[in-house]
Structure formats: C-alpha cells, structure tokens
Amino acid sequence: MRILCSCQRLHLGLWIGLLTLMPGRLTAHAGPEHEIAELTEEILFFGATSDRLLQRAIEYRTLGRLKEAEKDLKQAVSLQPSQIGIRRELARVQFGIGQTKEALQSVESGLRISENDLDERASLLMLRGELQVADGKHEKALSDFDAAIQLHPANADWFLLRSGLQRRLGKHEARLAGLKEGIRRTGSGMLEIERTEALLDAGHWALALKQIQPELEASRLKASWQIRRARALIGLQRRAEAETDLKLAVTEIELRLGPGLKEASLLGDRGFAYELLGQTKQALYDYLAAMEAGSGLEVQTRLKALQAAPNP
Amino acid sequence: MNKPWCSLSTILPLLLLGMGPLALGGNPPAPFSRSPYVQAVSPHQITIVWRTEGPVTPVVRAGLTPGNLNLVVSRGSVIERASLGKKESEVPAHWKSIRTPKNLALPKLHSAPIGTFQYEAKITALKPSTTYYYAVYDGTKRLTPESVEYQFITQPEAGTRRPYRFWVLGDSGTGRSSQKAVHDAMLGFIKQDAKPLDFWIHVGDMAYGTGQDTEFQTRFFESYEPTLRSSVCWPTMGNHEGSTSKGTTGVGPYYDAYVMPTQGESGGVASGTEAYFSFNHGNIHFICLDSHDLDRKPEGAMAKWLKADLDKAHSDWLIAFWHHPPYTKGSHDSDKEKDLIEMRSYILPIIEAGGVDLVLTGHSHIYERSMLIDGAYSTNATTAETFVLDDGDGGPNSDGAYRKSAGLNPHLGTVQVVTGHSGQSLGRTGTSPLMRRTILEHGSVLIDVDGDTLTGRMINKNGTERDVFSIIKRGTVAVNRLPLPWQPPEYKKPSSTPSSTAEAPLDFRVLIPRGAEWSYSTSATSKGSLWTLIDFDASDWKVAPAAFGRGQGVFATPLAGGRNGPRSLCVRREFQIIQTDRITELGLRINYADAFIAYINGREVARVGAGRGNGRNIQHLNPREGSGVQYFALKNPGSALRNGTNVFAIECHAASEDSLDFLLDPELIAED
Numbered sequence A: 001m002r003i004l005c006s007c008q009r010l011h012l013g014l015w016i017g018l019l020t021l022m023p024g025r026l027t028a029h030a031g032p033e034h035e036i037a038e039l040t041e042e043i044l045f046f047g048a049t050s051d052r053l054l055q056r057a058i059e060y061r062t063l064g065r066l067k068e069a070e071k072d073l074k075q076a077v078s079l080q081p082s083q084i085g086i087r088r089e090l091a092r093v094q095f096g097i098g099q100t101k102e103a104l105q106s107v108e109s110g111l112r113i114s115e116n117d118l119d120e121r122a123s124l125l126m127l128r129g130e131l132q133v134a135d136g137k138h139e140k141a142l143s144d145f146d147a148a149i150q151l152h153p154a155n156a157d158w159f160l161l162r163s164g165l166q167r168r169l170g171k172h173e174a175r176l177a178g179l180k181e182g183i184r185r186t187g188s189g190m191l192e193i194e195r196t197e198a199l200l201d202a203g204h205w206a207l208a209l210k211q212i213q214p215e216l217e218a219s220r221l222k223a224s225w226q227i228r229r230a231r232a233l234i235g236l237q238r239r240a241e242a243e244t245d246l247k248l249a250v251t252e253i254e255l256r257l258g259p260g261l262k263e264a265s266l267l268g269d270r271g272f273a274y275e276l277l278g279q280t281k282q283a284l285y286d287y288l289a290a291m292e293a294g295s296g297l298e299v300q301t302r303l304k305a306l307q308a309a310p311n312p
Numbered sequence B: 001m002n003k004p005w006c007s008l009s010t011i012l013p014l015l016l017l018g019m020g021p022l023a024l025g026g027n028p029p030a031p032f033s034r035s036p037y038v039q040a041v042s043p044h045q046i047t048i049v050w051r052t053e054g055p056v057t058p059v060v061r062a063g064l065t066p067g068n069l070n071l072v073v074s075r076g077s078v079i080e081r082a083s084l085g086k087k088e089s090e091v092p093a094h095w096k097s098i099r100t101p102k103n104l105a106l107p108k109l110h111s112a113p114i115g116t117f118q119y120e121a122k123i124t125a126l127k128p129s130t131t132y133y134y135a136v137y138d139g140t141k142r143l144t145p146e147s148v149e150y151q152f153i154t155q156p157e158a159g160t161r162r163p164y165r166f167w168v169l170g171d172s173g174t175g176r177s178s179q180k181a182v183h184d185a186m187l188g189f190i191k192q193d194a195k196p197l198d199f200w201i202h203v204g205d206m207a208y209g210t211g212q213d214t215e216f217q218t219r220f221f222e223s224y225e226p227t228l229r230s231s232v233c234w235p236t237m238g239n240h241e242g243s244t245s246k247g248t249t250g251v252g253p254y255y256d257a258y259v260m261p262t263q264g265e266s267g268g269v270a271s272g273t274e275a276y277f278s279f280n281h282g283n284i285h286f287i288c289l290d291s292h293d294l295d296r297k298p299e300g301a302m303a304k305w306l307k308a309d310l311d312k313a314h315s316d317w318l319i320a321f322w323h324h325p326p327y328t329k330g331s332h333d334s335d336k337e338k339d340l341i342e343m344r345s346y347i348l349p350i351i352e353a354g355g356v357d358l359v360l361t362g363h364s365h366i367y368e369r370s371m372l373i374d375g376a377y378s379t380n381a382t383t384a385e386t387f388v389l390d391d392g393d394g395g396p397n398s399d400g401a402y403r404k405s406a407g408l409n410p411h412l413g414t415v416q417v418v419t420g421h422s423g424q425s426l427g428r429t430g431t432s433p434l435m436r437r438t439i440l441e442h443g444s445v446l447i448d449v450d451g452d453t454l455t456g457r458m459i460n461k462n463g464t465e466r467d468v469f470s471i472i473k474r475g476t477v478a479v480n481r482l483p484l485p486w487q488p489p490e491y492k493k494p495s496s497t498p499s500s501t502a503e504a505p506l507d508f509r510v511l512i513p514r515g516a517e518w519s520y521s522t523s524a525t526s527k528g529s530l531w532t533l534i535d536f537d538a539s540d541w542k543v544a545p546a547a548f549g550r551g552q553g554v555f556a557t558p559l560a561g562g563r564n565g566p567r568s569l570c571v572r573r574e575f576q577i578i579q580t581d582r583i584t585e586l587g588l589r590i591n592y593a594d595a596f597i598a599y600i601n602g603r604e605v606a607r608v609g610a611g612r613g614n615g616r617n618i619q620h621l622n623p624r625e626g627s628g629v630q631y632f633a634l635k636n637p638g639s640a641l642r643n644g645t646n647v648f649a650i651e652c653h654a655a656s657e658d659s660l661d662f663l664l665d666p667e668l669i670a671e672d
C-alpha cells in the first residue's frame, strides 16, 4: 500500500466524502451549512462554475453571511456575465450589506444586457427604484417604479411600493390613478385598501367614508377600518364620532396584541389611533415599538413627523 | 389524419430500449403528456387542466352521473398555452408544422418540452358539495377512459359544518421509493377507515432538484396522478421550485402547473397574485403564503394582505400554510436561517393576533409537531418558557385534546406542524423546545375537521399512525401561560450516521440495458479522450457484451491477463433520444471495480473513485469499498445530449498494479 502525504490524505478524504454525496446531489438538501460544505468540495474538485457559486451564495445569504455571498456572486458574474439574474442577486446582497453604490452599479450592469428579458428588466428597475429611495432620490425612484410597472403590470406588490412613495411625495392624484390601474390589472383586495388610504391622504373624505362603511361591516377585526373611518370623520369635522371609533380601535388592538407586543402593524395602527386622539406620548411609544418589531418607512415617516411637531 | 405526435408517442417506447418498472405513476397515455387533474375548486366552479403532445380540440364534459355528461366546456372557453421553442432552429423536425401563427400567438408555457399544449377548462354553474363526473375529449373523440375515477366534489358553501378530511405533505418530489411509499400509505389508511380526501395541501419542494418542468412532470404529476385527478392539491412554493419560478412575476413551471384563486374566487380577500391566496372549505378558512421569495416584512404587500384577509375571516377554523417553518431542528435550523427567522418574527405575530389555529410547513426533512403555543417570536434562540399554553401531547386518548374557547380569538394557542418528511432524505440537528413530537421517519399528515374538533394524524410510510393530536374549540377556556412547560429530551446526535447510497428513480426507461454489447478497447486511454466523442471511428474496436471483468465472478466478456492484464478499459455505445427536453434525469446503474469516468458525447458526466485527470494521466485511484450495483445521477447531461444519436462512453480503471479484481457492468437509464 502506498503511503500518502498529509496533503494527499486531506484531498482524498474530501474526495471520498464527495463520492458518497455526489450521486444524491441533484436531490439532496440537508441544511445550508451542509450544502455549503458540499458545494465547497465540488468547487475544489470540479472547479468553480457560476451555478455552483450562485447556489453557495444563496446558502450563505440564508445564514446571513452576506460578505461571503457577495464574494461568490461577484465571481459567478465574472464567469457568466450574461446571466442577469446573478447580477440582480448580487445587487440585492450588496443592498443588504449597505453598499448602495456598488448595488447600483450591479443593477446598471444588469440593465445594460436586459433588452430581451423584459420580466428581468422590470425586476431590476424596481430594485434600482428601491436603491434610489434609500439614497433619498425620490423622483428618480418614482420614474424607475413607473417604468418597471409599465413593463410588468401584473404585480400588486409593485403597485403598492409605488403608492407608498407617491404618498410620501404628496402626489395624491397620480397615486389614485396608479392604484386604479393596479386594481384593474391585478384585482388585488390589498390595493383596494390602499386606494381607501389614498383617498384619505388626498382629503376625499366623503368618498373614502363611502368605501369604508361596507368594509367595516364585513370585517371581523375592525380596528384598521375604525381608524380609517375616524380619519374621514375628522376630515368631515365629526370629531366626537371619530373619537368613539378610535377608542374602540385601541381596545380591540390591545386584545389582539398579546403579551409580547411584537405585531408591528397593530402597534403602528394603535400609535396612529393615539396620534389622532392627540395622545402624542403613547403614539410615540407605539411607533418606536413598531419600528423595533420590523416596521419600515410608513411608520418611520409618521414617527419623524410627530417628533418634528411642536411640543411632542 | 396521421398526426406526427401520434406516431411519436408510438415509436418513443420502441426507440428507448426496454421499460423500467413504472411503479410510480409512469408516463401518461398518449396523447396526454400530463394527465387531467383538478384545480381551483369552489362551491360553484372547478378547473380541469391537462397537457397533450401536440394540439387537440379541447373539450371537457361533466355531469352528475357517468352516463350523462351534459355540461360542456369547449374551445373558446378553454385557456390554451403552448411550448413551441424560442426560435425555429431549436424545434425538432417533427414539431416544425405546429409553429403556425395561431399557435405562436398562444400564451407560452415557461419551459415545457417543445410540442406541449396545456389546456385549462373552467366548469361553472355547479352545485356545492356535489359529486360530478368528467371526461376530456379531442373534439368528439374521448381521451380519458370510461372510468368513474374521473370525478370531483365541489366545495361546500362557506360556513357549512360537516366532517372534512385533507392530506398534508411536503418535500416529497424526488421520484424515489419513499415518496411512493408515503403516498401509498396515505391511500391505504383512508381506504381502511373509508373516509376519502376532500382535498390536499403540498407545503412545497414538490419537484426536486430545481422545479423544472420535467421534474414537475415525473416527480409530482406522474407520482400523484390518481389523487390529482379527483382531489385538488393546494400548493405553496418551496425553495427548490423557487430556482425556476418567481413569486414576484408569477412566472415559471410552478405557476404553469397550478391554477390558484387570485380574485377571491374560493373565498377570502383577493390577493391579485398566485404566490399567496386564501380559500374556504366549509367552516375552515385556509391561508397560503409564499415564504420563499417575497418580502416578509410587516409593511410588505404579503403581510398587509394577510392582515386584511384575517380581518375578514369568519370561519370556525383558521389554518395557514407555507414552506419555511418558524420552529424546527430538523434538516434546517430555525434559529440560524434568515427565511425561517423572518417568518417567525414578522409573520407569526400577525397569524396569532388573527386567531390562526394550525400552521403547516415543510422545508425541514422531519416530522415535528408542537404543543399548544403562542407568542414565541424571538429572533434569537427559541425558548419555551411562557410560550406554551398546554404542554400535554394533545392526544384524545392520552393527555387529552388541546382546548380553546369557541370562535376565532387572538393568542389562544396555535399548533405548528412541520411535515417535510414526505420523500426527501431525512435530517435532524436537535430538538425544538416547543415540539411535543419529533419523529425522523418518512410520512405525511391527515387532518380531520368535524364541527368544533380538529384531529391531526401522522401516518408513516408503512401506514402506521405515529402521532395523533386534537384541538377542541368549545365554551370558554382560560389561557394559562406555563412558566416551566414540559420539555422534550435533548437530542443526542448519533456518533456515526449510516452512509446512504443514492437511489434510482422509480419511473424510468432503460437506454442501454445490462448485458448490452459495447465497443471496447484496452489501449484507448493512450489517445486522450477523443474516443469519447460521437464522430470517433471505433470500427477497429472489438464488440462484446458486458459485464467485462476478471478475478472473482462470472463475466460475459472475461478480460485476459489475470493479475498482469490491462489495468484500464474503455467502452462506448450509441443510444437514441428523440427529444432531449423530455428527460428529467439520466442515471447510471453500475457494478464496477475500482474507478470509472463516464462521458456523454465527450462531456464528463460522472467520476467515481478517481481524482484528477483521465486516461493515462489519471490520479488518485481508490480501491472500491463495498460491491454490487450502485446508482449515480449523471451531472448536467442535458447540455451534452442531442436529439437523435448520442454516445455513452466509460473508462474503467483498476486502482493499483496488483489489483486482481476488475469489473465493469453498466446500465444507462432515463427518468422521463
């Protein structure tokens, strides 16, 4: 028998491991760490391919190891520059690390080769829009969202993202028109709700109230709709009725929140109800708790506005 | 009229030599390339979907008795989709004639084999809770057999209370024996207690490895064909399907395969997308989420829709399902993986505040079933203290059912079931402190809902009931958060896990049988790898049947020379493939000693027992440990394969100069 040097033994050990695993690779999936180990062996012995690197990057990302994911994705892009999907993944990971500038470059490079894949192009435009929002370039973001939706007008989530940006920019009528189109294209019930919100933001109180009434009656859990009705009623100078709705909403939310206070949207709703009731301190507390539980720009905008208001 | 696809279906089995044991469904009878199945049922409508090789004139007939199919849906009302190739040059000659302007204008199937036509026929104006029989026609010619098995039951009107039964499974789509055993065990169980399925739920990973169209066909549709034809499968997308299908755009083989309610057709708030949706079944409201590739954050569209849907749910029971489990220590760890942590910390608070009773997930290849729990949303390691409301086993005949107040109320407790054990190889890393049962066996789950009582059973692949739990929602029950709940025993990882060998698919065809004649040479390894190419001239090679070998055993072609004989052998043989895009997997069943490299049309597709290099330059040969036939799925053969004639070649090596045993006995198979 030949005696192996330690280096050879290491390689053989890896090799034998690979041999037992390789036949099942097409179908096996035994947790990200295991997958990473297997893919690393494959890369060592069969060489790095964009497919193997992409797979490994996905597993790294699952484990929150974004730097390692980025490294693999960069290499995958260099091996297969024509794969737009890999560039999009890379941009997402770079965005996750906070490298907005690099992410933007990755998106741009994808856009340059996306002429023949319109779905992929639309996804890239949406991503560029999100990056622009993070960079404070709202008008640029809006035109990216518009372009993406024009290419792929069937995604309710995208209509919602654009609506959120239009709300922050105060473009109420364009927002209402966009949502009408979104509802026509997708039939999404969630866009219907967003349209009611848009009517309220635009000050179309009576019209909003008309939309809210049947929704409130059809709902088992009423707090969200009670808050919406309260907004309309305040707009119509019916303050006392609005306060009744807001107090009912707070009571229901308290029951639904449970002991952990972790449901971000309920915390955001209650904070808003308190804000409308003029109870600023409680509102601030709930907004902060909502942010802690995962809320994003919607609650953040309200929080900032409240903090900036005189005598918070 | 002599249609080209008819003749193709007839000659295909002849050209692909031999037949495998088509135990797991098998290919559908011509002209079907996907047998009819039911989708998107509601109290008043249902959709029948099927595929054919080449176009037909689609007609579906349905009726209250098999002899009177008086409801007719025909062309014009049937949605048609087609796969005709991206460009003319990639279309096989026998399909050129179907690239007509009319066919090219049809909506496209994402990546179905060229020549595939898919039909989706919606039957409307049906009565609720009613059994209908149906048949699929090509014009006036009946395509489905005269069989009462082509039937379905429409959904009951929302709110109707009567006993319901549904099947839940996950991570099953391997096309291997465990998948079949789990399906068979469920069918055996429901037959024994004479309670058929109303419908079923697949919690994802139904088409390994990457959810490709052919993988869906062989590993899902052919595997579950008898169940699919009469009961609706409500799906959620797993990460493996997510490799080829995208929730953001609703495009891919997963979205081609299913018809899901986007406009609230089956109850619930319209989601506007097939990625997540809800539906009612009698007094149960179901919610399906996409945990794989959509924003899971509270301000994301899916979470907002979820909250809106829960706001409006009025049923007795709420059940939610998705792929990535909030709590698991199976083949995945919910304390480490981002997707799982986000479903726990962002989505579960909405679920529990909305009063959901049961959550069904997969992804982790294990059966795990929780106690009655609430409020465990930590992004760090999950703990049990104060999050368990009842730490009994929930068994109606042991600790007793979990009790909740009647109606839908927030935070009265949820049971979590991870059912990722329905086919894929199992795995465990530890024990989740919230789980009452952790079982590392293949199986699936049957759920019965009868009025105020829900009962879940885990049936393993042998048909044995391995877990049973019940939830009863009656009267008023006080909530008690246990400071020190019962805890499952700590998991001790076995010191060594038995090494498992890869299993061949169940449904396959033999391309090159065992004992076939091969051209062979004991000196070709000196010629690099030119001899593996299709146009290599091997006319001066000898031809003889496998097995080749020397040493212990009987060989059809003994190799001369004993211990001092040749230490390497090259063999090659042609085989035919009519249409490569119909192949799911190519595999090699082989008995060998000691090492080999396999090639298709010159491309390396398997390497076993050998390190780098090939031919004379091969390095690190290992003596084979063990013996007998082993299965190897060939690596990425798709791009090497061509329509028509292909060449399969193998170089086999003895590990050392004094190696006495030398053996090569191969068989090439295709899963299609």
Ligand SMILES: [Fe+2]
Pocket: B171, B204, B205, B238, B239, B240, B323, B362, B363, B364
């Ligand atoms: Fe999975």
